[in-house]
Amino acid sequence: MKLAEVIVDVPTMQTDKPYTYLIPNDLKNQIAVGSRVAVPFGNGKRKVQGIIANIVNKSEKDMNFEIKEIDKVMDLNAVLNNELLELSAWLAKSTYSFRINCISTMLPSAMHAKYKRVVNLLDNNITDKDIINLFKNTKSIDFSEIDSNKKLLNKLMKLQKENKVSLEYLVNDKANSKKELFIKSNITSAEAEQYLKKVRKNSTNQQKLLHLILENDALEIKQSDLINRYQISNSTIATATNKKWILKKQVEVYRNPYKSKVSRNYPLKLNHDQSLAVNKIAESINDHNKDVFLLEGVTGSGKTEVYLQTIQKALVNGKTALMLVPEISLTPQIVNRVKGRFGELVAVLHSGLSKGERYDEWRRINEGKAQVVVGARSAIFAPLKNIGVIIMDEEHDPSYKQDDNPRYQTREVAKWRGNYNNCPVVLGSATPSLESRARASKKVYQLLKLPRRINNHKLPNVNVVDMREELAKNGQEDFSEPLLSAIKQRLSKNEQVVLMLNRRGFSSFVMCRDCGFVLKCPNCDISLTLHMDTYSMKCHYCGHEEPIPKVCVNCKSRKIRYYGTGTQKAQKELLKLIPEAKIIRMDVDTTRKKGAHEKLLNRFGNNEANILLGTQMIAKGLDFPNVTLVGVLNADTSLDLPDFRSSERTFQLLTQVSGRAGRAEKEGQVYIQTFNPDNYAIQLAKQQNYEKFYAREMHIRHEMNYPPYYFTIKITANGGQEQRVASKIFEISKYLKAKLNNTAIFLGPSPSSIAKIKNQYYYQIIIKYKNEPKLNECLQFILNYYQKDAQKGLYINIDSEPLSFM
DNA sequence: AGCACGCCGACT
């Protein structure tokens, strides 16, 4: 007997295993491994969505529990192939998360189940006024309408026992494909010719339609096209339908998120280094080698062209290709370049798409209609088959690590898929992560270098401005004299400027000068940021918003001052200093709306503004030939973070943003303003010398026992009651210290650096270790042991190789 | 998660 093993959509520790179900006869042909199904689950009539992980041949009698039947099948075809199912199991294990959560992240959100409970009225002779009122003139109501009404709920429970009402559970599919009305001819062209003779001479529109059918055997056309392109009106269509000349038909269409025209582009001639790289990778594609390449190329060295020609090689071999880019640089610039090269073969996946668009792109990939996928982090789960190459651009980018469950590092998933598909993985960056670069040194990865910019353009000239001097000299803390005059000079030459300030809002905090009181968020342990556009104080963590205080909340003093500069304030100040500046501000606040990102960049590209002022979102991927000056207003924001990766981040950010300058003929210039001009990360970013930075930073990591010399794991406990959270984390720490080798280094337990977010307290332990074969088992034990606390609102999270220790 | 079951205090 064939039984189905189902992973149910109930993300808890206890239910994180397959459940066995009978396959009813009428569903036998529709069910396959990887299908979405609805199954009964639990005592009542509850139904949940699930994924078939396995079909096994077992006798029902072998089971020591009652087996229920699968209720229905949600899709015509399996939504997960074997590769992705296997991947979900590996992912769950390696990220300490539930399998169903892993499966959910693989599927477009339109495929996540939508549950609905409905109360049906069975008995019409109910006398209770509340109940009569409730069912006014319907027989069934949505349960959520009465969910909170205890009194009503109790009455209904009673009635349910008397069989007077019933509770029904529905698993609905959110996945709606877009349909468009098509017109299809119902007659042959020969018949159309006959009809043409019969129609009245003055019915010109009908004649037009008949001619169309005459000329196109088996005509099938969008109704809207028929109306717009051929000027055939709705009434004509109605008449023709009545006469049975044509049929109306709903056809599933794919939403196309990139309607804008993409101009075709062709492979560029490669320089020596580039062709060497392409050849190496192509060799690996041909030979089905699972090599991992690290493509270390300075900014502007033409990495993208290497990617594109590599993808071409995969396609020529009859394979597909996956290209990942950081979310923030998933700009139309990159997408258009890939689309322009490979046209209809390309599917794009990123958060800017609507749910429907994402679903459609996903289906195009699943059905094999798209062979090239470009996308951000989660696109690593694209249902491509027969992958020939996986490319990760800007492999060092922090957005490749997901910061909630499953907390995966895209790079690791990419390597897993490369291994499964027997294909190479290409990691590209101007500033590789230390982990990757170290592996290249150990020959685990193959290092490919692009040390020169294309056409031998020079790297920009970088100047470091000591803001301590500037502050002492002319009291300036935002715009130094050298930067200001450079801006003015560039503007006078009609060139463009990019300014980066890694802090949004107006001022970063508000402090009372009398008592030192800083206004904090009531829900989070973080100070509120002043926003001038809304005249309010905002919390960047939970979104809390309150009016700007006029007097100090603490001491009632009026001496309140704003400290720190955000993008809003910088924009205002810059306009004061350079009135002729035309500034586009780009930060989370101005790019929240769909497509805003693209619009702002287009305006800048069209020279509608001469200064682009933004947060780090402007550091990556932008390629504007007219940008000759880049300014970093405060290089210290990322340096001052209490985290072992802060130097690496700072170096990467400064190098990336500097790379925006002088990408074409005109030479670029960069000014980095800092209060730490001698810091090595800043000095080496000035020299644009990655290799030197790598050597220096590795030395420090070695001294301090940090990655890549050590593995790390972060265990966090959070909950509403600080006491309980703290005692839990100490308990865990004690347990682990007893179990692990004494070479493991424990940091903490301690409150997390933002100890409270949205009224949840956070405590953490970080463990640095070299070799701990028992660790995985211990952590699984902890998760199991503390699952009971999850019901009391106390959660344990495990983050393997966390991005930051904060 | 969501539901049933069981145990305990407080009410018509």
Next chain:
DNA sequence: GTCGGCGTGCTC
């Protein structure tokens, strides 16, 4: 006595 609060355990 029973109603409803919450802690506990189970879901093929």
